[in-house]
Amino acid sequence: MSSCRDTAIEHMSLLFTDYRPQFFIRPDGTVLINLRNPAGKRLMSRVIQQEEQTSAVLLNNLVERIRRDLMTIEGPLEEENVDWFLKRIELQTFVPVNPTHRPRKIVVAGARLRALSGK
Template identity: 85%
Template sequence: MSSCRDTAIEHLSNLFTDYRPQFVGRPDGTLLINLRNASGKRLMSRVIQQEEQRNGVLLNNLVERIRRDLMTIEGPLEEDNVDWFLKRIELQTFVPVNPTHRPRKVVVAGSRLRAMAGK
């Protein structure tokens, strides 16, 4: 398991070189990532589940969610970043071992608002 954790840490460290990522292992096997800007201000913290550490697709989905959140935090949204918000990203269920839970999807930004405006 530690090799999966080490691989995830290395992957995330390489992707977020513009920030100062800090990782903390937790007793339940999850991993906490803190991203700080150059002045040391914490921008965000995320928990990386064990399944995300082992599965490359889930880890990449996490990376995309973090990038979207960073764009929102740092704002303003540039025109060339709009595509990030139009992509559907699978989210983990709260109980991933329960087969009755289906993966949730992120609603495409704007479609709900357009539907509500039409009412």
């Protein structure tokens, strides 16, 4: 598991070099990522779930959600970034603590925005 975790951390480090990423390994196997601006102000924190550490697709979805959040935080939305908000991204909405619980539900982000845009 640690090799997948290390690969995910390395991948995120390379993608977010402008935001000074910091990583903290949590006892449950997840990884907390803090992104800071060049002045040192924390912009956001996100958790990299174990499933995201082992799946390139899920990790890429997390990266895209973080990029969208950063665009929102840094505002105003530039014309060339509109496509990021029109793209379908799967969101994982349930993390079972007990294996007897139902599996994760996948929802699609941005459907309402795409419908309003006419695309």
